[in-house]
Amino acid sequence: ETGVTQTPRHLVMGMTNKKSLKCEQHLGHNAMYWYKQSAKKPLELMFVYNFKEQTENNSVPSRFSPECPNSSHLFLHLHTLQPEDSALYLCASSQVTGTSGWETQYFGPGTRLLVL
Amino acid sequence: KQEVTQIPAALSVPEGENLVLNCSFTDSAIYNLQWFRQDPGKGLTSLLLIQSSQREQTSGRLNASLDKSSGRSTLYIAASQPGDSATYLCAPTNNNAGNMLTFGGGTRLMVKP
Numbered sequence: 001e002t003g004v005t006q007t008p009r010h011l012v013m014g015m016t017n018k019k020s021l022k023c024e025q026h027l028g029h030n031a032m033y034w035y036k037q038s039a040k041k042p043l044e045l046m047f048v049y050n051f052k053e054q055t056e057n058n059s060v061p062s063r064f065s066p067e068c069p070n071s072s073h074l075f076l077h078l079h080t081l082q083p084e085d086s087a088l089y090l091c092a093s094s095q096v097t098g099t100s101g102w103e104t105q106y107f108g109p110g111t112r113l114l115v116l
Numbered sequence: 117k118q119e120v121t122q123i124p125a126a127l128s129v130p131e132g133e134n135l136v137l138n139c140s141f142t143d144s145a146i147y148n149l150q151w152f153r154q155d156p157g158k159g160l161t162s163l164l165l166i167q168s169s170q171r172e173q174t175s176g177r178l179n180a181s182l183d184k185s186s187g188r189s190t191l192y193i194a195a196s197q198p199g200d201s202a203t204y205l206c207a208p209t210n211n212n213a214g215n216m217l218t219f220g221g222g223t224r225l226m227v228k229p
């Protein structure tokens with residue numbers, strides 16, 4: 001247990017569905033992240049939230065929409081996805097101190113998404 | 117743009133061997149570098165974090181070294197055990213990239229009893 005939980009753990013959805021992935025961290029961190037891990041590709045950063053504000057959007061298509069209502073919760077809203085979006089989606093959190101203090105990121109177990 | 121390469125991509129060894137996993141990165145202006153472990157279908161577990169001013173870090177049977185100027189890091193695993201079987205990922209953080217990690221493709225390790 002890393003202190004980062006993700007639900008659901010598995011999700012199957014059609015291309016016309018709308019679903020949301022949820023991440024919660026119990027570590028008191030102030031930064032949260034979404035990553036995508038596809039087969040045969042390195043882990044890719046999607047979004048970064050520092051102090052509840054989105055600071056990075058790594059050229060992610062608009063069919064992925066993040067939401068960070070508070071420093072402990074992070075959502076990824078999904079709509080009209082494509083089969084190539086099938087992947088393991090990982091959430092992480094860390095403590096950011098000042099302008100240059102980035103500490104270890106702690107990862108959740110991931111949501112395995114299959115888009116049919 | 118930072119690019120990270122890990123060699124070998126896969127490795128299978130008998131139990132008890134000492135191992136070296138390699139990581140190279142193209143942009144040496146890094147703030148720190150982390151090594152992670154990932155078990156199949158699971159999230160990542162941080163193993164070691166080396167600050168850019170450090171040469172190495174040790175945790176139990178694991179030792180990670182960093183040569184920032186040449187863009188290289190190695191993870192040394194002593195006396196490998198079947199429980200070490202997993203994928204090992206390295207991820208540098210660049211000075212100008214805030215808290216963004218760039219991951220390599222990983223080394224998939226199998227330690228046979």
